[in-house]
Amino acid sequence: xxxxxxxxxxYRYPDAAEETLSDVTLDVPAGEAHALLGASGAGxxxxxxxxxxxxxxxxxxxxxxxxxxxxxxxxxxxxxxVFQFPVLYDGMNVLKNxxxxxxxxxxxxxxxxxxxxxxxxxxxxxxxxxxxANDLSLFQxxxxxxxxxxxxxxxxxxxxxEPLTAVQPSTKTHLRHxxxxxxxxxxxxxxxxxxxxxxxxxxxxxxxxxxxxxLLQTAAAETLYNEPAHEIVAHFxxxxxxxxxxxxVRGGQVYLGEDALxxxxxxDGPVRLGFRxxxxxxxxxxxxxxKVLRRRDAxxxxxxxxxxxxxxxxxxxxxxxYHGPIGELPRVSVRRFVGFRGGIRVA
Amino acid sequence: xxxxNNRAWLGVLPVVLVVAFSGVVPLMTVVNxxxxxxxxxxxxxxxxxxxxxxxxxxxxxxxxxxxxxAFSLTVLAIELPLxxxxxRAIPKGRxxxxxxxxxxxxxxxxxxxxxxxxxxxxxRGDIGLLGVTLNAVGxxxxxxxxxxxxxxxxxxxxxxxxxxxxxxxAFAGLSSIPAAYYQAAELDNASAWQTFRHVELPKLxxxxxxxxxxxxxxxxxxxxxxxxxxxxxxxxxxTFLSQYLATMAVGQFDLGPAAAFSVxxxxxxxxxxxxxxxxxxxxDA
Numbered sequence: 001x002x003x004x005x006x007x008x009x010x011y012r013y014p015d016a017a018e019e020t021l022s023d024v025t026l027d028v029p030a031g032e033a034h035a036l037l038g039a040s041g042a043g044x045x046x047x048x049x050x051x052x053x054x055x056x057x058x059x060x061x062x063x064x065x066x067x068x069x070x071x072x073x074x075x076x077x078x079x080x081x082v083f084q085f086p087v088l089y090d091g092m093n094v095l096k097n098x099x100x101x102x103x104x105x106x107x108x109x110x111x112x113x114x115x116x117x118x119x120x121x122x123x124x125x126x127x128x129x130x131x132x133a134n135d136l137s138l139f140q141x142x143x144x145x146x147x148x149x150x151x152x153x154x155x156x157x158x159x160x161x162e163p164l165t166a167v168q169p170s171t172k173t174h175l176r177h178x179x180x181x182x183x184x185x186x187x188x189x190x191x192x193x194x195x196x197x198x199x200x201x202x203x204x205x206x207x208x209x210x211x212x213x214x215l216l217q218t219a220a221a222e223t224l225y226n227e228p229a230h231e232i233v234a235h236f237x238x239x240x241x242x243x244x245x246x247x248x249v250r251g252g253q254v255y256l257g258e259d260a261l262x263x264x265x266x267x268d269g270p271v272r273l274g275f276r277x278x279x280x281x282x283x284x285x286x287x288x289x290x291k292v293l294r295r296r297d298a299x300x301x302x303x304x305x306x307x308x309x310x311x312x313x314x315x316x317x318x319x320x321x322y323h324g325p326i327g328e329l330p331r332v333s334v335r336r337f338v339g340f341r342g343g344i345r346v347a
Numbered sequence: 348x349x350x351x352n353n354r355a356w357l358g359v360l361p362v363v364l365v366v367a368f369s370g371v372v373p374l375m376t377v378v379n380x381x382x383x384x385x386x387x388x389x390x391x392x393x394x395x396x397x398x399x400x401x402x403x404x405x406x407x408x409x410x411x412x413x414x415x416x417a418f419s420l421t422v423l424a425i426e427l428p429l430x431x432x433x434x435r436a437i438p439k440g441r442x443x444x445x446x447x448x449x450x451x452x453x454x455x456x457x458x459x460x461x462x463x464x465x466x467x468x469x470x471r472g473d474i475g476l477l478g479v480t481l482n483a484v485g486x487x488x489x490x491x492x493x494x495x496x497x498x499x500x501x502x503x504x505x506x507x508x509x510x511x512x513x514x515x516x517a518f519a520g521l522s523s524i525p526a527a528y529y530q531a532a533e534l535d536n537a538s539a540w541q542t543f544r545h546v547e548l549p550k551l552x553x554x555x556x557x558x559x560x561x562x563x564x565x566x567x568x569x570x571x572x573x574x575x576x577x578x579x580x581x582x583x584x585x586t587f588l589s590q591y592l593a594t595m596a597v598g599q600f601d602l603g604p605a606a607a608f609s610v611x612x613x614x615x616x617x618x619x620x621x622x623x624x625x626x627x628x629x630x631d632a
Contacts, residue, residue: 054530075536083527091549100545104536134549148535 002064002156004028009060031187035204043213080149081159085166086141088133095129139171160192247273275337280320287333380606398607419566430513463575466504494584520554
């Protein structure tokens with residue numbers, strides 16, 4: 001378990017005009033569960049390949065415990081990976097699959113067997129040890145793949161590339177819990193790539209949000225939710241994402257059309273206003289006139305938003321936490337908001 | 348049973364007819380011949396299993412069978428590893444890859460008697476490129492006189508003719524292995540051999556079983572190419588089962604013994620393929 005430092009990392013695929021990944025700097029402390037969150041095409045997989053050493057960066061450095069591993073080939077980095085679908089050696093039984101990464105790195109057969117049995121016990125797959133990898137269910141296979149990744153006691157970094165993709169929905173939660181638990185117990189540095197924010201938020205202590213080949217923000221889930229550094233983060237994180245409206249700052253007050261919403265310490269000019277559904281107060285004593293258009297069921301994600309409604313306010317539609325009936329004409333006020341200029345949060 | 352159900356049999360009828368006329372009827376005709384001594388169209392005697400006994404006691408049959416099995420095992424032992432080796436060397440997903448595959452497959456498109464003719468000329472000591480070259484380096488190569496040279500030439504011809512099939516099958520198998528398997532092996536610090544042994548070979552298993560079955564069956568039935576190349580000589584040293592059978596049936600018109608021979612020949616091929624297949628399947632279970 002190493003401390004991972006990424007400095008100004010950039011990668012351009014051969015024949016590509018632009019960099020797929022540009023200027024990524026990131027620090028992952030030893031033993032941390034870190035998530036890379038982003039839509040497909042954000043550069044997450046490229047980032048993984050650069051970390052594992054399957055790709056060489058065009059620019060920048062990767063350091064494990066302060067040691068520059070950029071020039072090292074994948075096999076010399078002592079990195080393990082769990083892929084989107086279970087990758088096992090079909091011809092071997094589960095035990096052999098688990099000992100192989102160890103014996104390949106100089107562990108004696110006895111030490112490898114002991115460690116493999118220990119890991120199998122931890123993952124509750126001991127009864128599968130003598131089964132052929134090919135005969136297992138997808139879920140069991142992926143468990144074994146996780147076992148293979150964490151079986152090396154000195155592994156520097158474990159990469160997880162959307163490891164729940166192939167697993168049935170009913171077993172996803174189980175596998176996620178197992179991952180989280182072994183990560184905590186074994187203090188393995190893990191980087192978990194996903195486009196699913198629920199997976200990222202439940203697994204990781206720190207989350208990096210990626211978009212368009214760049215890293216937008218690295219923070220704990222709470223911070224990402226309440227203080228997104230970038231418009232894309234505001235929109236991407238949370239369900240529903242932040243309301244983003246065009247507003248204007250005049251004399252320290254932010255205006256939506258002709259109506260003032262509250263103070264904002266910014267120079268005069270246009271601003272992109274962001275606020276969560278639950279930061280909206282309907283039925284306030286004063287505020288803007290509004291109309292509830294329709295109700296949506298948003299579930300119970302972050303911030304315990306239970307009911308969400310589309311609300312029309314000065315010609316724009318926003319989402320607000322709401323439990324009442326449709327068509328009422330409440331007064332709408334926004335308790336809290338953030339402001340973006342050029343995509344970056346400025347207030 | 349309702350009429351609707353009965354009418355469904357009509358759907359199967361074409362297949363039944365085709366199988367009957369292509370397989371069952373000819374086979375039963377042969378079985379019919381094999382238990383009779385046919386002197387002419389009107390004079391025939393039932394002889395039971397006499398022809399079978401005679402064939403099995405015939406030392407030339409035993410020799411031909413031994414040669415046949417030796418030949419099949421030899422070409423399999425060469426074509427399979429060579430085919431895999433070539434398939435691994437073909438770069439995946441390049442612009443020229445399809446062209447390369449077509450070029451490699453060319454021998455498969457050549458009519459079998461032409462393959463024999465090509466090698467018959469290619470290996471000749473007086474005008475053939477191969478024969479002349481070998482003679483020039485002092486090997487005194489002559490496949491019409493020297494049994495070993497004849498064997499080597501027949502084997503070389505078969506390897507040239509059929510390795511492409513193994514290459515194509517193996518390449519298809521290799522192309523279907525996701526890159527993640529190679530990446531996992533790399534992260535495990537697996538050597539090139541281990542990657543082949545533990546990643547590629549298990550994934551190729553299915554196509555290789557097909558390759559072995561096809562090559563086993565085909566090589567056991569080989570006729571045209573050695574017939575054109577060596578005519579079974581020198582002596583009988585490259586006379587394989589089918590050629591001996593043809594001599595008997597067409598050359599001497601011994602229909603009864605030839606039919607018994609055919610049935611035994613058929614059973615030998617069936618047995619060998621079944622032995623191979625069942626041993627493979629049993630290991631799976």
